[in-house]
Structures are given as C-alpha cells and as structure tokens.
Amino acid sequence: MTASLLQAPRLHRTVLANGLTVLVLENPVADIVSARLFIRAGSTFEAPHQAGLVSFLMGLLTKGSDTLSSMAIAETVESVGASLGTDAAADYSVISLKTVSADFAEIFALAATVLRQPSFPPDEIDLERRLTLQQIRSMQEQPFTVAFNQLRRDMYGEHPYALPGIGTEATVSAITQQDLVDFHRQHMRPDNVVVTIVGRIAPEAALAQVEKTLGDWMAPATPLPALTLPPVTSAPTCSVVTQDTNQAIVMVGYPAASVKHPAYPALKLINTYLGNGLSSRLFVELREKRGLAYDVSAFYPTRLGLSQFVAYIGTAPENAATALEGLRFEVERLQTTVLSDEELQSAKNKLLGQYALGKQTNAQIAQLLGWYEILGLGVEYDQQFQDMVAAVTVLDAEAVAQEFFHTPYISLLGPEAAVAPLAAAQA
Amino acid sequence: MNSVDFPASVIRLENGLTLIHQEIAATPVVVADVWVRAGAIAEPAEWAGMAHFLEHMIFKGTDQLPPGVFDYAIETQGGMTNAATSHDYAHFYIAIAADMLPQTLPYLADLLLHAAIPADEFGRERQVVLEEIRQAQDDPDWLGYQAMSELIYQDHPYGRPVLGTAEILQQRSPEEMRCFHQAHYQPDQMTVVITGGIPLEPTVELVKHAFRGFAPPPPCPPAASSRVPSLPGVRREVLHLPRLEQSRLTMAWLAPGIGQLETAYGLDLLAAILAEGRSSRLVRELREDRQLVQDVGAGFSLQRECSLFTIQAWLEGDDVDRVEAIVCDRLSELAAKPISEAELTRAQRLLCNDYAFSTEAPGQLAGLYGYYGTIAAADRCLSYVPILQSYTGDRLRSLADQYLTPLRYVSTILHPA
Numbered sequence: 001m002t003a004s005l006l007q008a009p010r011l012h013r014t015v016l017a018n019g020l021t022v023l024v025l026e027n028p029v030a031d032i033v034s035a036r037l038f039i040r041a042g043s044t045f046e047a048p049h050q051a052g053l054v055s056f057l058m059g060l061l062t063k064g065s066d067t068l069s070s071m072a073i074a075e076t077v078e079s080v081g082a083s084l085g086t087d088a089a090a091d092y093s094v095i096s097l098k099t100v101s102a103d104f105a106e107i108f109a110l111a112a113t114v115l116r117q118p119s120f121p122p123d124e125i126d127l128e129r130r131l132t133l134q135q136i137r138s139m140q141e142q143p144f145t146v147a148f149n150q151l152r153r154d155m156y157g158e159h160p161y162a163l164p165g166i167g168t169e170a171t172v173s174a175i176t177q178q179d180l181v182d183f184h185r186q187h188m189r190p191d192n193v194v195v196t197i198v199g200r201i202a203p204e205a206a207l208a209q210v211e212k213t214l215g216d217w218m219a220p221a222t223p224l225p226a227l228t229l230p231p232v233t234s235a236p237t238c239s240v241v242t243q244d245t246n247q248a249i250v251m252v253g254y255p256a257a258s259v260k261h262p263a264y265p266a267l268k269l270i271n272t273y274l275g276n277g278l279s280s281r282l283f284v285e286l287r288e289k290r291g292l293a294y295d296v297s298a299f300y301p302t303r304l305g306l307s308q309f310v311a312y313i314g315t316a317p318e319n320a321a322t323a324l325e326g327l328r329f330e331v332e333r334l335q336t337t338v339l340s341d342e343e344l345q346s347a348k349n350k351l352l353g354q355y356a357l358g359k360q361t362n363a364q365i366a367q368l369l370g371w372y373e374i375l376g377l378g379v380e381y382d383q384q385f386q387d388m389v390a391a392v393t394v395l396d397a398e399a400v401a402q403e404f405f406h407t408p409y410i411s412l413l414g415p416e417a418a419v420a421p422l423a424a425a426q427a
Numbered sequence: 428m429n430s431v432d433f434p435a436s437v438i439r440l441e442n443g444l445t446l447i448h449q450e451i452a453a454t455p456v457v458v459a460d461v462w463v464r465a466g467a468i469a470e471p472a473e474w475a476g477m478a479h480f481l482e483h484m485i486f487k488g489t490d491q492l493p494p495g496v497f498d499y500a501i502e503t504q505g506g507m508t509n510a511a512t513s514h515d516y517a518h519f520y521i522a523i524a525a526d527m528l529p530q531t532l533p534y535l536a537d538l539l540l541h542a543a544i545p546a547d548e549f550g551r552e553r554q555v556v557l558e559e560i561r562q563a564q565d566d567p568d569w570l571g572y573q574a575m576s577e578l579i580y581q582d583h584p585y586g587r588p589v590l591g592t593a594e595i596l597q598q599r600s601p602e603e604m605r606c607f608h609q610a611h612y613q614p615d616q617m618t619v620v621i622t623g624g625i626p627l628e629p630t631v632e633l634v635k636h637a638f639r640g641f642a643p644p645p646p647c648p649p650a651a652s653s654r655v656p657s658l659p660g661v662r663r664e665v666l667h668l669p670r671l672e673q674s675r676l677t678m679a680w681l682a683p684g685i686g687q688l689e690t691a692y693g694l695d696l697l698a699a700i701l702a703e704g705r706s707s708r709l710v711r712e713l714r715e716d717r718q719l720v721q722d723v724g725a726g727f728s729l730q731r732e733c734s735l736f737t738i739q740a741w742l743e744g745d746d747v748d749r750v751e752a753i754v755c756d757r758l759s760e761l762a763a764k765p766i767s768e769a770e771l772t773r774a775q776r777l778l779c780n781d782y783a784f785s786t787e788a789p790g791q792l793a794g795l796y797g798y799y800g801t802i803a804a805a806d807r808c809l810s811y812v813p814i815l816q817s818y819t820g821d822r823l824r825s826l827a828d829q830y831l832t833p834l835r836y837v838s839t840i841l842h843p844a
Contacts, residue, residue: 029451032783071711077704078705078706079773081777081778100783131722134672138673138741141673143565247561278486278509288495291551291554314561349502353505353506353507353524356524357506360454
C-alpha cells in the first residue's frame with residue numbers, strides 16, 4: 001500500500017566520500033523527523049567470552065562522550081522532549097532518534113557525537129554492568145523467556161545466535177573498558193554505517209546535516225572486519241526446565257533459512273499461514289477449536305545467518321503433551337499436505353497487507369530502509385521481497401516444508417509432574 | 428483554552444450512536460475502532476470478568492456469520508483486527524486498505540450488534556480465558572498490579588481484575604452473557620471512530636447502514652455500586668512470590684477522574700518531573716547517583732471515575748524501606764519548594780512531543796479519539812497541549828501538595844519467596 005513511498009525519486013540515497021551511506025525520505029505529513037544510525041556490527045561479531053559486549057557498548061554510547069557527561073547528554077535530549085535510544089541486535093546495532101522538526105539538527109548532531117566519540121567513563125561502566133547483570137537475572141522471571149533461551153542454546157551451540165544479546169553473567173562481569181574501546185575502533189567507522197532520515201525535512205537539508213556532523217569522519221586504512229561464524233550441526237534435543245508455574249510452555253524449533261536463502265519468502269509465508277493472526281492455522285486449530293491456549297503462535301526471525309522457525313504454546317500443565325503433539329502435527333503436516341491455492345493466496349494477502357501496515361510511521365520506514373541496507377539487501381529489497389512472496393507457489397511451500405520441518409528441537413517448561421514424563425517420552 | 432479547532436467530525440446519528448471521523452489524505456489505510464462503554468465497571472460483582480469474556484465471544488459470530496469468518500475476511504484482505512477490554516471500555520479494531528472498508532465494516536457491526544454467543548463456543552472459549560488468567564498469574568508484575576489495585580480501590584470495581592476469576596467464570600452462562608451484551612452494546616453507549624484514507628460522506632453512509640437494527644435492551648442486573656474510594660492513611664502490603672529475582676515497590680495515590688481534566692494533566696506533568704528520563708528527579712537520584720534502584724518510574728493513569736498516580740521501583744529487598752522513605756521525602760519537597768522554570772519546560776516539552784509522536788498514524792489517532800469519546804468527549808483530547816502549557820510551577824506545586832501526600836497512599840511490595 002505504501003510501496004510508492006519508498007520508490008525513486010522521493011527516496012534519496014547518497015554515499016559520502018568516507019563511505020557512509022545516507023538514505024533520506026521526505027514525508028511532510030507530521031511535524032516529526034525520525035532517524036536511525038545503523039552499524040554493521042551485531043552480537044555475531046562478539047567472541048564467545050565477550051557475549052553481550054555489543055549490547056553493553058551500545059548502552060554506554062549515551063553515557064558519556066569526549067565532551068559531554070551522561071547527565072549532560074540526557075539533559076540535552078530531554079529538555080527538548082526528544083528521544084535518543086540505542087539497540088543491539090544479532091546482525092546489526094543502531095542508534096534511534098525522534099524529534100519535532102525544529103530540534104532535529106541539534107539532536108542528530110548529538111547522536112553523531114556519541115557514535116564517533118564515546119568516552120566509556122569507568123563509573124558509567126560500573127553502573128551499566130550492575131544494571132545489566134540484574135537484567136540478566138530478571139529474565140528468569142518470565143517463563144516464555146526461560147523456555148526460549150533454552151531452545152536457542154540447544155539449537156545454536158557455539159554459534160553467537162545461541163545467547164540472548166545481553167550476554168551472560170560471566171561474560172558481562174568480565175567486560176573491560178579496553179574491550180569497549182577496541183570494539184568501537186574496529187567496527188564504528190563511516191564505511192560501516194548507514195544513516196536513514198525520514199520525516200518533515202528537505203533531502204538537501206538532511207544531507208547537509210549528515211555531511212556536517214559525519215562527513216569529516218575518516219575510515220581507517222585497515223579493511224572492514226570479516227565475519228566468520230562456527231558451523232551449526234543439527235542434533236535435535238528435548239530440554240526441560242521444571243518450575244511450579246500455572247501454565248506449561250511448550251516450544252518447538254526447526255533450523256531455518258537465512259534471509260538470503262531462496263527459501264526465505266516461502267518460509268515467511270508458511271510462518272504467516274501457521275502463526276500470524278486470529279485466522280492462522282495454529283490459532284484456529286489449537287485455540288479456537290480445542291481451547292488449549294490463550295497464546296499460541298509461531299515466529300521466524302529474519303537473520304543473515306541460519307535462522308530458526310519456532311512454534312510455541314502456553315497451556316495448562318495437564319495439556320502439555322496434547323499441545324506438543326498438536327504443534328508438531330500442524331507444522332510437519334505441511335511436508336505431506338499441499339496448501340490449497342486459496343490458503344496460499346490468503347497467506348500472501350495477509351503477509352503483504354500487514355507488511356504495508358508496518359510502514360505507517362516515519363520511525364517504521366526509517367527502520368525498514370536502513371535495516372535492508374545494513375543487511376546488504378539494498379532498499380530495492382522492499383519491492384523484491386513483495387515480488388518474491390507473490391511468486392511463491394503451493395509446491396514451493398511444500399518443498400520448503402520438506403526441506404526444513406524435520407525433527408524439531410523441543411523446549412519444555414512447567415511443573416515437574418507435567419513436563420518430566422513428556423520429556424522422557426521424547427528420548 | 429480550546430483555541431485549536433478539532434480536526435475530526437463528531438456526528439450523532441439518529442439512533443444515538445456517535446461517529447467520529449477524520450480523513451487523512453495520502454494514507455491508503457483506514458482504521459475503524461469501535462468503543463463501547465461496557466468495560467468491567469458495568470458488571471455486577473458476581474459477574475466479574477463478563478465484559479472481557481464477552482469481548483472474546485464477540486468474535487464467535489452471529490446467526491449470519493459463523494465463527495472465524497470475520498477474522499478470515501479481515502486478515503485475508505491484508506488487514507488486522509483485535510480488541511481490548513478495560514474497566515471503562517471495551518474496544519474493537521480493524522486496520523485495512525481503505526478500499527476494503529465497505530466490505531468489512533458491516534461484518535464488524537454485525538458481530539457487535541448481533542453476537543450469537545453459542546453455548547458450545549461459550550464453553551470452549553471459557554477455557555481460553557482461563558488460560559489467559561493462568562498466564563497472567565505467572566507474571567509477577569500483573570500480580571503486583573492487582574494487589575495494589577485492590578488495596579487502593581477497595582470495593583470499587585477498579586479494584587477487581589478485568590479478567591475476573593476462574594471461580595466466577597465457571598458459574599456464568601451464555602444466557603447471562605447475552606443479557607449483558609444486549610443491555611450494554613446499545614447505540615448510546617457506542618462510539619465508532621474512522622480515521623484514514625476515506626472521506627466523510629461515504630463514511631457516514633457506511634456507518635449508518637452497518638450500525639442499525641440494535642435489539643431493544645433487556646433488563647440486566649445493575650453494575651456493582653461504585654463509591655469513589657478514599658484513603659484515610661498509609662496502607663502497606665508485602666507479598667512473597669516464587670521465581671522473583673528482584674523486589675518491587677509500588678506506591679499509589681488516588682486522583683480525580685475525567686471530571687477534573689486540568690488536575691489530571693497536571694499530575695501527568697508531575698510524573699514527568701519525578702521520573703521521566705535520566706535527568707528527572709527520582710531517576711537521577713535513585714538510579715544514577717545513589718544507585719539504590721534498578722529502575723524507577725512514575726505514571727498517571729486517567730480513568731473515568733477515579734484516576735491513579737503510581738511510583739514504581741525495581742530494587743533489592745533490603746533497600747525497599749529506605750527508597751520508600753526517600754520518595755516520601757521528595758514528595759514533601761515537591762509540595763514545599765518552587766519548581767524551576769527549566770524543569771517545568773522540560774516536562775511540558777516531553778509531554779507535548781509525546782502527544783505529537785503518538786498521533787502520527789491513523790490507528791493511534793482513532794485510539795485517542797475513541798478513548799476520550801468514551802470516557803469524556805472526543806474533543807477534550809485537544810485541550811491536553813494547551814492545558815499542559817498553561818501550568819505554572821506554583822500551580823503544580825500546590826497540586827503535589829494536595830494529591831501526592833506522604834500521609835495517604837498505598838504501597839505494595841513484592842519480595843522473592
């Protein structure tokens with residue numbers, strides 16, 4: 001629906017002399033400008049003993065620069081009612097900001113400063129570490145998170161996708177200021193950065209602002225860091241966490257295609273068919289017809305490396321076995337059951353319609369464009385993705401199910417009496 | 428105060444239904460958001476959970492529309508639909524390509540007006556709601572919020588969980604639910620908000636046509652009496668929960684409802700001054716400087732009859748008493764000392780920009796109009812920015828003195844078992 005927004009000539013793409021990529025889209029509707037500064041370095045670049053380093057580093061960017069204290073940065077942003085945040089994902093990291101148009105130049109300049117010249121003050125490192133360690137412990141409070149962390153560890157072994165981006169107590173305890181400085185020097189460089197700006201701003205003004213704040217940033221002569229990831233060997237397991245919860249969590253995970261794999265659009269469609277919305281197969285079969293759950297769904301994250309296709313359900317402990325059987329049945333049945341043309345078309349309409357609904361705000365558009373660029377797909381991928389989805393056939397979907405939906409990894413959480421026998425039965 | 432023109436049209440149809448419409452040019456999306464003044468507060472006490480359970484059952488079809496057909500029709504045309512229930516309202520939402528609205532809105536209207544509530548579906552869906560309750564009971568923050576609500580609202584329905592309880596839901600029947608539905612899903616209790624890429628005239632025709640033929644309201648047990656509570660002093664409750672990794676302290680104050688919007692917005696400003704962002708008073712002192720808390724936040728939640736002001740901290744169990752004492756101390760200070768111009772301006776800009784940021788997409792706008800339309804009047808949301816900007820430090824100070832007193836509040840403390 002909003003596809004035209006992203007098409008030339010309204011979208012301006014520029015590469016500065018220092019290698020930094022800039023994408024600008026003028027959208028005058030609201031008095032808002034959203035921007036993202038993406039860095040092509042996510043937690044996949046962490047050494048195993050440094051898990052959580054990128055997330056830690058990104059959190060510290062706004063906690064001190066060569067010229068500004070943490071509190072001075074906060075006051076600058078908050079005094080104009082803007083937002084400035086950071087995030088670290090598996091395949092990239094990002095600084096996000098949102099302002100009314102009049103404040104954009106000031107807050108963008110601040111974002112550029114914290115990206116280029118963070119100071120990693122020792123007392124801020126201590127505070128961030130304390131907060132992060134507690135956050136890691138607090139993940140144990142959420143049954144879904146505990147079950148998912150277990151599944152991810154089992155599926156990925158030594159691969160960095162095995163751990164949550166925040167790291168572990170052991171690795172975060174060991175991070176030093178030198179680690180932060182080294183990682184920053186190695187990865188935060190203009191030829192590794194994509195800036196997107198969307199909102200009420202003329203493209204020339206936006207570009208001039210980027211030139212002014214980031215144009216004189218020189219890339220080091222060394223080549224960009226290359227990514228080498230350990231191979232993942234598939235050896236499905238069933239793991240259990242026993243907790244006296246009111247609900248059991250049952251999760252199945254199948255290793256799945258990366259974003260650049262030809263099966264990606266078909267798997268996205270299958271994910272929509274099975275797990276997206278009130279008319280999805282899992283929702284209708286397990287919730288509407290059988291009353292087994294409130295929350296039952298599937299997700300398939302977009303990843304540069306090997307992804308995972310996960311289906312899960314939260315159910316009364318006594319229904320855990322039925323729920324596991326139901327989840328597996330619905331996913332694996334697609335190996336032998338060809339979807340009808342109508343089912344496939346419905347899934348396409350749903351996926352493409354919701355994709356369009358996800359491009360309504362300046363922030364959503366800035367995120368999507370920069371994300372495609374930083375993953376190496378290019379902004380054209382916005383259209384290509386839609387075309388590839390439209391082209392998937394029922395036989396493609398069946399072939400993809402046959403390729404990926406073999407024996408799953410299983411993660412169970414719940415009272416011992418319910419989950420222990422179920423796990424034993426999987427052995 | 429109302430110097431800004433309300434950009435939406437508010438139309439009262441002949442049958443008493445309120446329609447709010449705003450065309451947003453250049454968007455291919457339309458949002459239809461139907462708000463019904465039939466939240467948990469409309470329930471008799473022995474029917475607690477009925478309003479929320481009914482929201483589930485609305486999607487189970489009518490005599491014309493078998494279960495699932497509506498969801499399928501919306502989603503296969505690329506749209507999204509969902510619903511939510513609170514104490515003051517239930518609302519039902521579609522976002523869809525603009526040209527699909529004429530085909531889909533009549534379905535939503537049919538569900539809302541003529542929900543069949545079939546007995547077999549009722550039994551099955553009750554299992555789903557019981558799962559929702561089980562899931563909530565595994566969430567320590569939900570448990571803490573409920574405990575605090577009960578403590579502060581006492582017998583008022585705002586103190587009851589919107590989800591109800593398993594015991595009560597087991598005793599309810601489809602007949603009772605049909606009665607509750609027909610009594611409350613009436614045109615004078617309903618606001619239809621349409622925003623996005625559709626002009627006014629076809630919208631009026633579409634809504635008039637779809638939302639007609641309401642059944643006459645049957646007699647229905649009246650809502651639980653809802654005397655607005657008052658707090659005589661400080662009430663404290665300590666809960667020990669399994670699997671907790673960190674303690675929580677929630678302090679809460681009662682505040683006026685929708686009848687005193689100026690006060691309400693002033694309390695929003697006070698929440699921002701106290702705990703919005705790293706340079707706010709409590710975050711700066713308790714987290715950044717003294718490092719006594721993992722996080723601290725303040726919030727004002729506007730409700731029709733009686734609002735709530737909360738301060739919440741995540742912290743080590745040993746620090747709870749100390750932090751509670753410091754917060755009380757800072758509130759006394761807030762009520763006694765002038766608020767600086769810089770602090771006031773900062774809070775005003777934060778909230779005014781938040782307001783701008785949260786009215787960017789048609790769905791956000793529809794939610795805002797529907798909410799205000801249901802608990803007050805839609806155009807009241809327009810007074811938000813002018814009222815915020817009219818506040819002086821001195822008026823805020825006296826507001827803090829009146830409402831955020833360390834002498835009358837509740838505190839709910841969660842500790843690991």
